[in-house]
Amino acid sequence: MSREMVIGVDLGGTHMRTALVDRTGNILRRQKAASGISFGVEQTTRRLVAECQTMLGAAGKFAGSVVGIGLGVAGKVDHRRGWVVFSPNLPAMKNYPFGPELEKTLGLPVLLENDANAFGIGETWIGAGRSIHNWVGLTLGTGVGGCLILGGKLWNGDDLGFVGEIGHMIVSPGGPRCTCGLDGCLEAHASGKALLEFVNAAALRGDLSGGPLFELWNEGKLNAPGVYRCSVVGDPIAKSAFARMGWALGLALANLFVVLGIHNAIIGGGVSAGWDQFIEPLGRSLAEHSKMLVVEDAVVQRSSLGDDAALLGAARLALQHYSSVPSYAC
Amino acid sequence: MSREMVIGVDLGGTHMRTALVDRTGNILRRQKAASGISFGVEQTTRRLVAECQTMLGAAGKFAGSVVGIGLGVAGKVDHRRGWVVFSPNLPAMKNYPFGPELEKTLGLPVLLENDANAFGIGETWIGAGRSIHNWVGLTLGTGVGGCLILGGKLWNGDDLGFVGEIGHMIVSPGGPRCTCGLDGCLEAHASGKALLEFVNAAALRGDLSGGPLFELWNEGKLNAPGVYRCSVVGDPIAKSAFARMGWALGLALANLFVVLGIHNAIIGGGVSAGWDQFIEPLGRSLAEHSKMLVVEDAVVQRSSLGDDAALLGAARLALQHYSSVPSYAC
Numbered sequence: 125m126s127r128e129m130v131i132g133v134d135l136g137g138t139h140m141r142t143a144l145v146d147r148t149g150n151i152l153r154r155q156k157a158a159s160g161i162s163f164g165v166e167q168t169t170r171r172l173v174a175e176c177q178t179m180l181g182a183a184g185k186f187a188g189s190v191v192g193i194g195l196g197v198a199g200k201v202d203h204r205r206g207w208v209v210f211s212p213n214l215p216a217m218k219n220y221p222f223g224p225e226l227e228k229t230l231g232l233p234v235l236l237e238n239d240a241n242a243f244g245i246g247e248t249w250i251g252a253g254r255s256i257h258n259w260v261g262l263t264l265g266t267g268v269g270g271c272l273i274l275g276g277k278l279w280n281g282d283d284l285g286f287v288g289e290i291g292h293m294i295v296s297p298g299g300p301r302c303t304c305g306l307d308g309c310l311e312a313h314a315s316g317k318a319l320l321e322f323v324n325a326a327a328l329r330g331d332l333s334g335g336p337l338f339e340l341w342n343e344g345k346l347n348a349p350g351v352y353r354c355s356v357v358g359d360p361i362a363k364s365a366f367a368r369m370g371w372a373l374g375l376a377l378a379n380l381f382v383v384l385g386i387h388n389a390i391i392g393g394g395v396s397a398g399w400d401q402f403i404e405p406l407g408r409s410l411a412e413h414s415k416m417l418v419v420e421d422a423v424v425q426r427s428s429l430g431d432d433a434a435l436l437g438a439a440r441l442a443l444q445h446y447s448s449v450p451s452y453a454c
Numbered sequence: 455m456s457r458e459m460v461i462g463v464d465l466g467g468t469h470m471r472t473a474l475v476d477r478t479g480n481i482l483r484r485q486k487a488a489s490g491i492s493f494g495v496e497q498t499t500r501r502l503v504a505e506c507q508t509m510l511g512a513a514g515k516f517a518g519s520v521v522g523i524g525l526g527v528a529g530k531v532d533h534r535r536g537w538v539v540f541s542p543n544l545p546a547m548k549n550y551p552f553g554p555e556l557e558k559t560l561g562l563p564v565l566l567e568n569d570a571n572a573f574g575i576g577e578t579w580i581g582a583g584r585s586i587h588n589w590v591g592l593t594l595g596t597g598v599g600g601c602l603i604l605g606g607k608l609w610n611g612d613d614l615g616f617v618g619e620i621g622h623m624i625v626s627p628g629g630p631r632c633t634c635g636l637d638g639c640l641e642a643h644a645s646g647k648a649l650l651e652f653v654n655a656a657a658l659r660g661d662l663s664g665g666p667l668f669e670l671w672n673e674g675k676l677n678a679p680g681v682y683r684c685s686v687v688g689d690p691i692a693k694s695a696f697a698r699m700g701w702a703l704g705l706a707l708a709n710l711f712v713v714l715g716i717h718n719a720i721i722g723g724g725v726s727a728g729w730d731q732f733i734e735p736l737g738r739s740l741a742e743h744s745k746m747l748v749v750e751d752a753v754v755q756r757s758s759l760g761d762d763a764a765l766l767g768a769a770r771l772a773l774q775h776y777s778s779v780p781s782y783a784c
Contacts (some may be wrong), residue, residue, distance in 0.1 A: 190522070200746060258612055270713070275606070281715025282588055286746040293709045304745045379623045383613025383710065413624055415634045416530060416616040431638055439473060 128447050129188040131232075132439030133157060133178045133195045134431075135212030135237055137266030138394075139220065140168075141431065142175040144182055144190070145439035147447065148374040149250040151432060153182045164216045171230050180230075192233040192446030193226065194438030196242030198267060200286045204298045209285050210253035212303045213266050221340055235441050239434045240269025240288060243427070244278050246437030247390055258386040260290065260377065263393035263434070264369075267303060268292055268311040272384075276291050289407055291315070295372045313372030313401075314394045322365040337362050348452070352398040363401070370402035374409025377424065381410075392427025392434075458777050459518040461509045461562075462769030463502065463525045464569055464761075465489060467543030467596030467723075468469050471496075471761065472505040474512055474520070475769035477579040477777065481762060483512045494546045494636050503559050510560075522563040522776030523556065524768030528597060530616045536566045541635040565771050569764045570599025570618060573757070574608050576767030577720055582758040588716040590620065590707065593723035594699075595763070597621055597633060602714075621645070624703045634770040641704030644732075646678035646725045652695040653681055667692050682728040693731070700732035704739025707754065711740075714773050722757025722764075729756055732782030 126340050127146060134141040136159065143154040155175055159168060175195060183190050199211030206223020208214070223234040237245075245259045247253040253261070257276050263269040270290025272279040281287040291311035292304055299308030303317065314316050323337060323346060332338040337354040340346045354360035377389050391399075403424070411419045457476060464471040466489065473484040485505055487614050489498060506523060513520050529541030536553020538544070553564040567575075574591040577583035583591070586607050593599040600620025602609040611617040623635055633647065642648050643723035653667060653676060662668040667684040670676045685692035706717050721729075725771030733754070741749045 139526065272713070276611075279604075282717060284715050284747070284751070286712065287715025289712045289746055292712050292745060294705060295627070297705060297743075306743060306745050342698070375624060379709070380713065382601070382616065382619045382622050383620070385609070385614050385617025387612060387614065413627075413636060415622060415636050416619055417614070421614070436687075454678060 126189040127187055128234070129183055129186070129190050130439045130442040131176055131190055131193045132435035132436065132437075132442065133176075133193065134242065134434035135168075135172065135197045135214070136148065137161060137196060137237060137385045140172055141435050142172075142179055143435050143439065144186070144188070145409070145436065146188070147249050147443060149440070150435055151436070152186050152188070152339045155178060156201055157180070159214070161213055161215065163214065165220055168214065168217070168221075169225060169229075173226065176230055177377070190232060191448070192235065192442040193230065194235050194237070194242070194442030195223070195226070196237055196239035196241050196434040196438040198269065199224070201236045201238050202253065202285055206234060218275045230266065233446050235438070235445055237271070237438060237441055238286075239263065241271045241278055241394055242434040242437035242441065244267065244273050244288070244437065245440050246429055246433040247392070247427055248273055248276065249440045250429070251433060251436075252390045252425055253313070258384065259388040259390055260288055260380050260384070260386070261288070261372070262389065262391045264314060264316070264395035265393040266316050268315045269393070282395030290376060293376050294377045310372050310376045314369040318346050319351045319365045319369065319395070320346055322368060323361055326390070330359060334417070336357055348395050348398070352401060355401045364400060366401035367405045370390070370405025371409045373402065374406040375413050376411035377406075377415070377422075378410050381414065381422065386419060387422045389424045390427055391424065392430065396426060429445065432437065456519040456727040457517055457738060459520050460769045460776065461520055462504055462765035462767075462772065463506070463523065464499075464525045464572065464764035464768065465502065465544070466529055466569060471503060471765050472502075472504055472509055473765050474509045474516075474518070475766060475768065475774060476518070476668070479766055479770070481766070482516050482518070483509060485509070486759040491543055491545065493544065495550060496543065498547070499552075499555060499559075503556065506560055521564065522561060522772040523560065524565050524567070524572070524736070524770070524772030525553070525556070526569035526768040527552070527569055528569050528599065531566045531568050532615050533566050533716060536564060538566070538731070558640060563614075563776050564773055566598070566767070567768060567771055569593070572598065572600045572767035572771065573722055574601030574603050574618070574767065575770050576759055576763040576765070578603055578606065578608070579766065579770045580759070581763055581766075582720045582755055587716050588714065589713070589718035589720055590710050590716070591618070592620055592703070592719065592721045593645070594644060594721065595723040596646050598645045599723070619693070620710070620770055621707035623706050623709070625702045640702050640706045640780045643698040649678050649681045649695045649699065649725070650676055651675035652689055652698060656691045662691060665689055678725050678728070681691065683730060685728070685731045694729035696728060697735045700735025701739045704736040705738075705743050707742035707772070708740050708747070708754075710743065711752065714771055717747060717755045719751045720757055721754065721760060722760065724761065726756060
């Protein structure tokens with residue numbers, strides 16, 4: 125009998141990550157390609173199909189057979205039907221039967237889940253959340269995703285198509301405009317996009333007075349890693365951008381901890397690479413905004429699976445649904 | 455065999471309500487006495503013991519025997535040990551073994567629970583929450599209490615001694631000072647105390663220009679029902695106080711709904727009697743601060759048990775723990 129495998133996909137606002145994953149969570153092969161807010165439905169689908177076909181070809185080399193595909197997508201998804209309802213970072217996919225379309229082309233069952241929920245499933249399966257009963261998950265990327273793991277399981281709420289959308293908690297009413305259209309969301313403070321907008325606003329105010337951050341901005345090369353590097357070397361605007369991020373994250377976590385009566389959070393996503401620049405202001409803000417919680421008991425840690433968390437979670441879902449061997453709930 | 459009964463108590467910041475309750479939730483006798491932030495431990499205990507003794511006497515008339523006492527208390531409680539850890543409205547009770555002390559005096563087992571959690575258990579047992587799987591509970595009184603009912607059960611989180619403390623979510627960073635010491639909590643906008651503070655600040659600014667609200671304030675007779683009556687007859691300051699309350703409640707619910715992926719809330723507590731003055735601004739705020747949620751799906755309703763919700767919930771807990779007849783989880 126051939127070795128059962130799945131393809132896990134993390135389709136974010138900037139990249140699509142694809143991996144061939146076995147039943148124990150080993151990644152046998154991985155790939156990364158560009159995605160983007162300007163991509164149309166066809167372009168995204170074509171690219172993703174090509175990525176999956178490469179994985180299907182590779183499976184043979186490992187004497188494996190792919191039994192299904194798990195796909196984590198940023199935004200609101202209808203996971204029962206496999207539709208993307210609304211994705212702020214993939215606007216062309218609005219109300220699109222992405223799962224069924226991929227199934228038709230690839231001839232394999234496809235399971236869709238919100239990417240931050242996939243992150244939560246991944247970290248609970250073989251990551252930092254393995255031994256934590258209740259925790260809040262945050263993914264910092266182009267946007268800010270979130271999930272709740274309650275009683276060791278992904279919390280699905282009333283199955284409304286959205287859940288754990290911590291990025292769209294309003295932390296500062298009347299604050300910066302979010303991609304979703306509301307003002308003051310966590311995402312508008314703590315995402316990669318928010319970092320860039322903060323620097324951009326400073327530049328337009330004339331507050332960038334030379335230096336490497338100004339250079340990046342002036343050359344149109346500003347990105348989150350660039351802001352991070354400038355923060356590390358002490359640029360005050362870059363440092364303020366990360367301080368605001370930490371402040372907003374600390375406030376959101378303080379609010380969630382007091383309501384949920386819990387004290388664990390796991391933070392992942394590409395922009396969490398800036399950890400050393402925002403964790404201190406995060407801790408300060410969490411302490412300042414907490415009263416019931418004994419702040420020393422709070423545990424805010426980094427994802428241990430890094431960029432692989434969401435695709436491993438998506439793979440785990442596909443294994444649970446399509447494997448012939450029964451698996452256990454994560 | 456005598457009919458098993460319990461005593462349910464709701465010990466709030468202003469009143470202590472006591473009731474004799476049978477296994478099906480019938481209230482056979484009820485009483486209400488004053489409590490207060492200035493009461494010492496002895497005074498509160500003496501008064502509560504007297505209330506319970508009256509109930510014990512009454513039980514005989516119904517051919518009943520009291521098997522235990524359930525006590526809902528505002529604040530942080532250690533329900534395993536029966537201690538009050540910290541109660542903003544009963545500061546003298548800090549780290550006080552209230553349950554064991556009452557047990558000693560009354561010779562009956564006593565169970566302590568946070569009063570808003572007791573509210574949630576009551577409404578789930580025989581109230582508005584009976585057929586709702588997941589909901590957010592809010593109690594508007596001297597303070598603002600909260601609870602989460604998830605999967606039909608009271609959510610206890612990590613058993614940290616606080617949970618569902620929605621009143622201490624910060625909805626407006628840097629906003630009005632809360633009793634807890636933080637700035638901008640929901641409680642500092644949506645409690646009875648917040649209504650009075652709003653009017654008081656307006657008076658000190660000289661914004662109360664005659665009329666019944668000014669009279670109340672001037673005579674030192676300002677209370678939440680008074681602010682309500684003035685709002686009903688169109689006093690602009692009283693209306694603004696309730697508008698701010700509705701705004702803050704709508705924002706807090708929008709944040710909770712998007713994170714929990716649910717769409718039901720039940721609001722109780724004495725100050726929820728001002729419903730017609732805050733529900734419209736609440737609905738507007740919920741709509742303005744929601745994006746993922748289809749706002750028409752949101753259901754925000756009033757407690758159906760009114761002032762009895764918390765004492766019935768406390769009674770239910772006592773029945774579950776001390777009755778000789780097995781009962782079913784609520």
